[in-house]
Amino acid sequence: AQSVTQLGSHVSVSEGALVLLRCNYSSSVPPYLFWYVQYPNQGLQLLLKYTSAATLVKGINGFEAEFKKSETSFHLTKPSAHMSDAAEYFCAVSDRGNAGNMLTFGGGTRLMVKP
Amino acid sequence: SQTIHQWPATLVQPVGSPLSLECTVEGTSNPNLYWYRQAAGRGLQLLFYSVGIGQISSEVPQNLSASRPQDRQFILSSKKLLLSDSGFYLCAWRRGGSVETQYFGPGTRLLVL
Numbered sequence: 268a269q270s271v272t273q274l275g276s277h278v279s280v281s282e283g284a285l286v287l288l289r290c291n292y293s294s295s296v297p298p299y300l301f302w303y304v305q306y307p308n309q310g311l312q313l314l315l316k317y318t319s320a321a322t323l324v325k326g327i328n329g330f331e332a333e334f335k336k337s338e339t340s341f342h343l344t345k346p347s348a349h350m351s352d353a354a355e356y357f358c359a360v361s362d363r364g365n366a367g368n369m370l371t372f373g374g375g376t377r378l379m380v381k382p
Numbered sequence: 383s384q385t386i387h388q389w390p391a392t393l394v395q396p397v398g399s400p401l402s403l404e405c406t407v408e409g410t411s412n413p414n415l416y417w418y419r420q421a422a423g424r425g426l427q428l429l430f431y432s433v434g435i436g437q438i439s440s441e442v443p444q445n446l447s448a449s450r451p452q453d454r455q456f457i458l459s460s461k462k463l464l465l466s467d468s469g470f471y472l473c474a475w476r477r478g479g480s481v482e483t484q485y486f487g488p489g490t491r492l493l494v495l
Contacts, residue, residue: 301483310388310472310486311426357426369416369441370484374425 269294269360273373281381286345288376290332290358293339299361300341301370302332306354314356317341328352353380384409386487388473394493401446401460403490405473408454413475415456416484417448420470432456468494 274289292298299318303311315326322334332343341358355377359370389404407413417429428441430448438448445464449457456473470491474484 303486308470308489308491310488311474313483313485316483369428369431372426 269298269362269371271358271360271371271373273358273376275376276374277377277379279379279381280348282350283347286343286348286352286378288343288356288378290341290343290373291339292341292358292360294360294362296362297336300334301359301361302326302330302343303357303359304354305357311357314343348380350380350382353378384475384485386473386475386485388487388490390490391488392491394495395463396495397465398462401458401463401467401492403458403471405456405487406454407475410454410475410477412453413477415450416474417456417458418472418474420472422469426472429458463494465494468492
């Protein structure tokens with residue numbers, strides 16, 4: 268069975284500082300990995316995804332994530348935080364070939380950006 | 383382009399009343415469809431998914447049910463709501479037959495009193 272762990276349910280950074288949101292997964296086969304962002308009272312929006320091409324994936328809004336198989340990690344980073352980045356971020360994993368392509372989500376990390 | 387709609391946006395219902403939430407997708411055919419629930423302060427829980435009309439798989443046993451009467455319509459229902467059914471319900475779709483991104487609707491916030 269797959270699982271996703273997001274370390275830190277809340278992360279606070281200052282505007283302009285590095286953003287690092289951690290995601291570790293467990294999967295019996297090489298997975299597909301996703302990061303989604305959720306603004307208050309809205310649905311989830313895809314930030315980026317890893318599907319076995321380059322291990323460093325660039326997404327929208329200046330975010331990127333690196334797939335590290337040896338560490339079973341897919342941490343999300345952004346060099347300089349903006350106030351508009353304040354939101355909840357979800358890491359998700361999909362086991363290749365699973366029926367229905369179901370996603371398993373982490374518990375989410377709420378990012379707060381201080382002025 | 384594809385769009386996904388959820389209706390209603392917000393709903394307040396008494397305990398024991400029925401529920402019907404609707405999700406529709408435009409601009410694609412034969413999508414895989416998903417219902418998730420997001421309780422306050424918690425992550426997303428997959429409730430149901432469907433790979434075709436009339437085909438529903440349940441991930442979590444509870445007093446909710448789902449139906450897919452048309453290719454691009456996915457309905458979440460309950461005969462009698464419980465307080466614990468309160469939450470934010472999200473519908474998502476994905477192109478069938480490949481491992482691709484799931485795209486989410488705007489959600490329905492349900493408050494059961």
